[in-house]
Amino acid sequence: MMNQQGRVLTQLLQGQFICQISDEEAWRYLKNSANRDALEPHLNLLNRTLTSTADGDVFFVGYTALGEDERKILGQQFQEVSSSLRPLVDWLLLVQQAQGSDVPVTMGTPIRLTELQTIIEDTPAFAEQLEKISRYRLFGSTSTQVDGQIKQVFKRLTDLGYLLKPNPEKQIFIATGKIDYLYEVLRFIDETESLSLAEQAQMASEQGSLL
Amino acid sequence: MNQNLFQSGVKLLNALSRHSEVIMRAYLVGSVSASDISPKVLDQLLQLGVLWRPEQDGDYRLKGAVRNLLEGSLQDERNRQIDTNMASALAAIKTLAQHYKEALHYGRFAESQGHLNDLREHVYALTESLANHVRLLFSRINNEFGYVSSVDAKIRENQLAQSQVTDLLNQIELIRFDELSELAGNNRDLRHLLVVALQQSFTRVTKEQSAVQARLLELLGRFREFRGKTRLLKGFVLHSDQHPDFVPKDYTRFSQIPMLFNQAEPLLRAAAVDPNNVEQEAELQHLVGQIRTINRQRKHEQHSAAKSISIEVLAAVEMDDSRLREAVEQYFCHVIDSGENITALQYHQWRALDFDTEAWLYQVIGGYQSLDTEEQRFFAIEATGEPHPVYSGNYLIHDVILGLR
Numbered sequence: 001m002m003n004q005q006g007r008v009l010t011q012l013l014q015g016q017f018i019c020q021i022s023d024e025e026a027w028r029y030l031k032n033s034a035n036r037d038a039l040e041p042h043l044n045l046l047n048r049t050l051t052s053t054a055d056g057d058v059f060f061v062g063y064t065a066l067g068e069d070e071r072k073i074l075g076q077q078f079q080e081v082s083s084s085l086r087p088l089v090d091w092l093l094l095v096q097q098a099q100g101s102d103v104p105v106t107m108g109t110p111i112r113l114t115e116l117q118t119i120i121e122d123t124p125a126f127a128e129q130l131e132k133i134s135r136y137r138l139f140g141s142t143s144t145q146v147d148g149q150i151k152q153v154f155k156r157l158t159d160l161g162y163l164l165k166p167n168p169e170k171q172i173f174i175a176t177g178k179i180d181y182l183y184e185v186l187r188f189i190d191e192t193e194s195l196s197l198a199e200q201a202q203m204a205s206e207q208g209s210l211l
Numbered sequence: 212m213n214q215n216l217f218q219s220g221v222k223l224l225n226a227l228s229r230h231s232e233v234i235m236r237a238y239l240v241g242s243v244s245a246s247d248i249s250p251k252v253l254d255q256l257l258q259l260g261v262l263w264r265p266e267q268d269g270d271y272r273l274k275g276a277v278r279n280l281l282e283g284s285l286q287d288e289r290n291r292q293i294d295t296n297m298a299s300a301l302a303a304i305k306t307l308a309q310h311y312k313e314a315l316h317y318g319r320f321a322e323s324q325g326h327l328n329d330l331r332e333h334v335y336a337l338t339e340s341l342a343n344h345v346r347l348l349f350s351r352i353n354n355e356f357g358y359v360s361s362v363d364a365k366i367r368e369n370q371l372a373q374s375q376v377t378d379l380l381n382q383i384e385l386i387r388f389d390e391l392s393e394l395a396g397n398n399r400d401l402r403h404l405l406v407v408a409l410q411q412s413f414t415r416v417t418k419e420q421s422a423v424q425a426r427l428l429e430l431l432g433r434f435r436e437f438r439g440k441t442r443l444l445k446g447f448v449l450h451s452d453q454h455p456d457f458v459p460k461d462y463t464r465f466s467q468i469p470m471l472f473n474q475a476e477p478l479l480r481a482a483a484v485d486p487n488n489v490e491q492e493a494e495l496q497h498l499v500g501q502i503r504t505i506n507r508q509r510k511h512e513q514h515s516a517a518k519s520i521s522i523e524v525l526a527a528v529e530m531d532d533s534r535l536r537e538a539v540e541q542y543f544c545h546v547i548d549s550g551e552n553i554t555a556l557q558y559h560q561w562r563a564l565d566f567d568t569e570a571w572l573y574q575v576i577g578g579y580q581s582l583d584t585e586e587q588r589f590f591a592i593e594a595t596g597e598p599h600p601v602y603s604g605n606y607l608i609h610d611v612i613l614g615l616r
Contacts, residue, residue: 010479013477013478013479014477014478014479015474015475015476015477015478046478048475048478051470051473051474053471060474060475061474061475062470062473062474062475063473063475066468066473070475071463071464071468073475073476074463074468074472074473074474075461075463075464077463077472077474077476078461078462078463078472079461081472082458082459085447086447086448086451089444089447089448090448092444093444093445093448096441096444100360101360102360102361102362102437102441103362103437104437104440104441104444106440181471183440183443184471185471185472186443186444186447187443188462188469188471189459190443190446190447192459192460192462193459193460195446195450196446197442197443197445197446197447197449197450198439198442198443198446199446200446200449200450201441201442201443201445201446201449202442204445204449205445
């Protein structure tokens, strides 16, 4: 049998994001700096190094040295990430609005698919929004029914690792640390391109309240 | 016992129970209009001070005291506000303590007992209101200000709660235990009330308040984070709506790639099965046993169009076959002619035949077996070889020897 170190190493090399939701045991293992140091030489051997998001709650593996090949791969990945930003952001906002709690979806947020579906079906504006989201290439739904659209979107998100379905018999999904990674990507773009997104949103909502 | 006070108290409580529905309706809705209740009941409730009318021609509302009673007993924290005016409460306590001491000094014991009772009432009311205050804050924190839905409102509520905590802490500072202990002097009852009871509640409340403050700050941090994330999402949507051609720069082209985008591609693939590993044999067999249907991917066979077949090519193939047969026939003839025993491989070598030796041996054995039984009787054939070392029942033939009987 593999020990914990081997198990975590395998997951990392498979390109998985490890967070408290996706695998709590592995996450706890990685939270310990001695364990991280023990893992590092194995990764370095393969030109890889352990990386985490800024708050250190999501772990993944990056390259140590960046040659031409690595840059090419990273470039492709970045294209994928940046093209899937808008669909994902739209989806996050839809879930947040439909749940009516004004709390954004973050790591650990449970989403009850059937409840969400009922709300969306009862609200034409949400249904329209879902229709738009499900047509994005990222989700690629061709269904005309809310049922088919929402199931396809959730299936794709689970495949991509943004959601986790802890119990295969129940339609309850939990957001993983990859969602938090997404926020960090947005924040990074915001800061690097000086878009001041938060200020734009605040101004818009203040103007909206004046009207 | 004051008989009059007792009687009117009982009357009030009876009225409360008789009109409980009206009162609860006023409590839950906030007010009742005159048209909902009969004028007689309304008059009675107004006289007893249960209902009042803040504005002329307005609706009737519950008096604060009744509302407080209900909120306290029902533990209903929805819109409960406790206003602790510590300074005036303390002043009242001090005054009562002085009354009590004076009465004792002049030996008016009945009067002093009355003052002591009042004093007890005040002190316990003060400690209760402090405890209630903390309980109220905790219940708000525990449901994360669930009574307002938007995060902005939660942040405002949180700030209000923080200012209340600060106020309360400031007020608690007004309790000067040295003054109180001086006032109590050596009177046992007074000391118990002013020093022991108040001090206990004081320590408990300050300890809880600091916990409340920490939780409030933590919650505020979380709410701000929520707000920040929501604004980030909304801002992004807004921005990409206003600038439809917006594409972030390719940060992977930078000389220093941000750690965020340095994500290695998956390296490990599933391992393959090793059929030679004896240790895994049982599991592998189990796996194979679970296969219900074998779906081999058959390549779609392309039916070639009918075409004319040239006979010459076929004949050439036949020739090839017959050469081998002819050679075998010659081998048999050689054995008859010479009358010597010669093995098939020796003949093969001697004649320098270019057939594959295995095919040659097969053909020789086949040639012998295709003879009639009568002709077979002339020949003796014997195979030299050995049994297979692993699989019993199989016999490996190395050579065949043919001779005349």
